[in-house]
């Protein structure tokens with residue numbers, strides 16, 4: 165089933181075209197990796213999907229309904245987004261930051277259920293020992309896990325994550341992707357922008373290769389070929405297949 | 417396991433609630449002190465009599481028509497300035513973002529000067545006892561309020577035409593502030609001695625101008641705006657995490673920022689137009705409270721509202737008694753307390769930022 169569909173999407177920052185005529189549909193319950201060089205438009209496409217940026221042309225629909233027709237709170241219950249970089253000025257505690265993810269569900273004050281969801285996401289992201297620490301006193305990776313936990317606390321149907329593993333250590337990279345993978349089993353659609361191809365290969369169901377604002381190729385693992393990678397990044401790689409796993413090693 | 421986390425969090429918020437109760441207690445305490453302290457000594461017993469019975473003496477006049485409106489207006493003005501400062505810091509994500517740094521006070525001062533010099537609100541005749549006679553205080557208040565609004569509207573228009581980013585608002589505010597200072601200086605150049613002293617006198621924030629009329633107008637503005645901020649506290653909190661995150665949490669970023677900005681400016685403008693420039697309250701109180709209970713707007717907004725009231729009331733008490741029987745304008749005192757306090761907070765939080773728990 166199609167969860168999010170992009171049709172002829174154009175996006176420009178002050179006149180310079182960043183996304184060019186993108187049409188693509190994202191299937192429900194899949195973990196989809198958007199891959200591409202720096203500046204290829206990965207972050208931009210995610211922001212368009214959460215209505216943070218308005219495309220110049222084209223439409224984005226969620227369950228076949230144009231996202232422009234959603235009320236802000238309604239959309240926030242459906243789609244959660246974790247930015248690549250986030251900076252608040254007056255930091256809150258870990259618990260409060262994650263609790264903020266409940267905002268679309270909270271009328272006036274958080275209820276017991278909101279606290280419970282918050283606590284369980286804190287556990288899921290392995291933050292329980294620091295749940296009352298101020299987030300400006302956390303390491304980059306811990307902070308990133310807080311923001312992921314907040315998005316999880318939104319209990320959305322679609323999760324958009326911009327480089328969720330960028331600051332994480334080896335253990336937490338795997339842990340976070342496992343959590344995301346598990347969410348897809350519950351029917352949640354997870355779309356991530358990611359640079360680590362090996363990690364992406366290990367966990368994703370689907371790939372979208374983005375180059376210069378255009379979808380260059382999309383599909384399952386099979387599209388990750390020497391040829392495509394070389395075209396995408398302009399470097400040569402070695403692709404090693406080991407049992408059912410694929411590894412990519414850049415050649416210098 | 418997750419029970420523990422929730423338990424801990426509840427204890428954590430209980431401490432914040434406790435702080436709010438302490439503020440309420442302090443507020444009541446200082447209100448009573450405010451009624452007790454003054455040029456003529458009136459005992460607590462006497463005051464209780466005044467409120468319960470109907471003793472028709474001069475003390476009744478002093479308490480009901482002078483001290484009470486002054487004390488209550490001090491509380492409301494302190495609340496107005498502090499809460500506006502708090503929400504502006506949060507929505508602009510800037511520790512210096514307060515209605516004062518955004519030029520409201522300068523605009524109001526310009527408005528006062530405008531009323532005195534162009535509209536002739538200040539008296540040109542002086543008598544021996546009182547060099548400064550303000551013929552028409554309401555004209556000054558109205559003009560001050562009008563010009564505060566002009567500056568707010570310009571900031572919001574800039575936000576509308578360029579973007580409603582914190583940077584645009586802060587830079588426009590600061591530039592406007594300097595423009596109004598230039599305007600005031602320009603007017604003062606053409607002023608006569610008495611007009612000049614009228615302007616200067618107005619500029620000192622002074623709660624001595626408070627009567628019931630001021631109190632009721634303040635009440636009608638401050639209470640609804642407090643309610644507005646409280647009902648927007650989740651939005652304000654989201655905005656502090658960044659526009660993109662706020663957006664994905666369902667906040668209409670630009671609309672919220674513009675509306676909160678407008679309400680905060682209005683609230684400040686009313687207080688400033690009545691009482692003149694009471695510096696630093698809107699800047700220091702939010703930082704003090706943030707330091708004590710953290711930056712969760714759910715608790716921060718009511719806590720700064722109360723603490724701001726206590727702070728200005730206590731300052732005014734000090735101003736009334738420090739060189740008694742003379743009364744110091746409270747604005748001078750808040751500057752003397754506020755500036756060092758701000759620097760202290762700055763140094764104490766060195767490396768962590770001043771606004772942290």
Ligand SMILES: Nc1ncnc2c1ncn2[C@@H]1O[C@H](COP(=O)(O)OP(=O)(O)OP(=O)(O)O)[C@@H](O)[C@H]1O
Nearest residue numbers: 177178182200201202203204205206207208209248
């Ligand atoms: N706010 C902005 N204003 C103008 N141009 C922008 C803005 N943000 C991004 N761009 C441009 O848009 C293009 C796509 O940027 P985007 O952030 O989507 O890339 P990305 O694929 O996420 O890159 P990265 O891998 O570095 O995160 C880049 O050329 C970038 O310079």
Ligand SMILES: [Mg+2]
Nearest residue numbers: 206207248326
């Ligand atoms: Mg990016």
